[in-house]
């Protein structure tokens with residue numbers, strides 16, 4: 562097996578442009594969430610989406626315990642939100658307005674371009690991350706542009 566240095570791996574994979582989502586949930590201590598770009602549509606019928614939280618994620622166990630989550634697709638101009646939900650130790654919901662999603666009660670963040678309210682369908686360990694398969698229960702979108710992440714920059 563060839564050994565690929567982590568920095569080189571990150572540099573090359575960063576050439577793939579993605580959107581940024583904040584996965585939110587409702588924990589016993591209140592709302593929780595983290596920024597994710599490993600998000601994808603998986604299936605139309607049934608409607609399934611997926612994302613990959615690291616085994617080191619502090620928010621993922623809370624999402625898993627609740628069994629449901631909301632995918633918030635960030636809009637252009639929301640890079641401060643992307644950074645906030647990627648900052649360890651930050652009080653991420655202190656200054657963020659949100660409404661509860663209809664099924665999970667998980668936060669729909671103000672100003673997002675789209676959201677999907679999901680229940681966890683399956684969890685599969687994949688290397689140092691888990692693959693979380695979610696079944697969509699409700700969704701909606703605005704007609705705003707998305708936030709794009711490419712080579713470490715937001716646009």
Ligand SMILES: Cc1cc2nc3c(=O)[nH]c(=O)nc-3n(C[C@H](O)[C@H](O)[C@H](O)COP(=O)(O)O)c2cc1C
Nearest residue numbers: 595596597598599613614615618619620647648649
């Ligand atoms: C643009 C962007 C994309 C990210 N994508 C992922 C991802 O797909 N999976 C992941 O585990 N962490 C990802 N992160 C890192 C987490 O957001 C970060 O480690 C965060 O502090 C985790 O919070 P938690 O420990 O509360 O779960 C991403 C961060 C950014 C800024």
